[in-house]
Amino acid sequence: MSSGLDDVIAAETALSDVDGLQGRLIIAGHSLDALAGQVEFEAVLALLLDCDPADLKAAIGAARLRVFDHLSAVDGALLNMSPVEALRALMARLADGEDDETAHALIAAPAVFTAGLTRLRQGLSPVPPDQTLGHTADMLTMTYGRHPAPEQVAALEAYLVTVVDHGLNASTFAARVVASTRAGLTSAVLAALSALKGPLHGGAPGPVLDMLDAIGQPDNAEKWLTRALGDGERLMGFGHRIYRVRDPRADALKAALAKLAAAGYVPPERLTLAETVEATALRLLKQKKPDRPLETNVEFYTALLLESLCLPRGAFTCVFAAGRVGGWVAHAREQIATGRLMRPQSRYIGHNVTAPLGV
Incomplete structure (x- = not known):
């Protein structure tokens, strides 16, 4: 199995x-x-x-x-x-x-x-x-x-294409x-x-923003992330079930966000905070879990891009x-x-046959 x-x-x-x-x-x-x-x-x-x-x-x-x-x-x-x-x-x-x-x-x-x-x-x-x-x-x-x-349309277009x-x-x-x-x-x-x-599955981008809000300032990133990892918390926006290297969708969305930022739709302080959190998180994850490839995934820059488009995180x-x-x-x-009707098998691990109830 x-x-x-x-x-x-x-x-x-x-x-x-x-x-x-x-x-x-x-x-x-x-x-x-x-x-x-x-x-x-x-x-x-x-x-x-x-x-x-x-x-x-x-x-x-x-x-x-x-x-x-x-x-x-x-x-x-x-x-x-x-x-x-x-x-x-x-x-x-x-x-x-x-x-x-x-x-x-x-x-x-x-x-x-x-x-x-x-x-x-x-x-x-x-x-x-x-x-x-x-x-x-x-x-x-x-x-x-x-x-x-046009810059807003281009940013959302890049996102929809990236996740299609x-x-x-x-x-x-x-x-x-x-x-x-x-x-x-x-x-x-x-x-x-x-x-x-x-x-x-699809509910993780919003919590990325919750994490950034909790950190607040770039200077707080090291302490906050170290504490979270020490408590066994998952860092939202990092790691993927399939990818053993950086999620290519993260790079596509980072590029789209950069264009949106250049047009003035991303507050500079928010972008600085995100970049600091990303760099710090990647360094700490590599130190704490050297045998597990935990890179930036699609959720991290999705959250920032959709926030910058003034879409509600909910x-x-x-x-x-x-x-x-x-x-x-x-x-x-x-x-x-x-295809055919999907009908996989399961392995029974319950009790063996017993006498009928009431006997």
């Missing part, structure tokens, strides 16, 4: 490859370095879904208009849920199916619903989508109530299991979103879903087309 299914091959895919030893991520035959910060989100989605980028961009724009109507169902009970649970409840309203229209609606929904829920929690009205805009620009426009700066797919992670595996039953794409995406909300997992949903849909469709 392999606990956690480490090293178990459960599917063949043409969508992404994670090379943990070399620190390399391939998405549909393209290196992450050639995609993040270089192309639009819809162009990467088109690679995963094997379709024309311009046609897909138009289809997702139209889908944003369709799913926007579901925000009228938001009530007090839904707003009292956590952002990701509210997102899941709204997405459960979408019709299930395996067709392109269902796929486009599922890709559009997290951006529309996250923006709308964010505004409703602020006492503001949701902003209708503009299907003439790119998906990323429209997500920020629906959130801000105004057109974002990442091998057979927990949420993507959940999507493929449900898809293998032919339950439909919506059911598969809802299963994936439920997996993503777990703190061991909604970070929803923004993650807005990027990863493209991968979920692609994997679900690939499973339907090429």
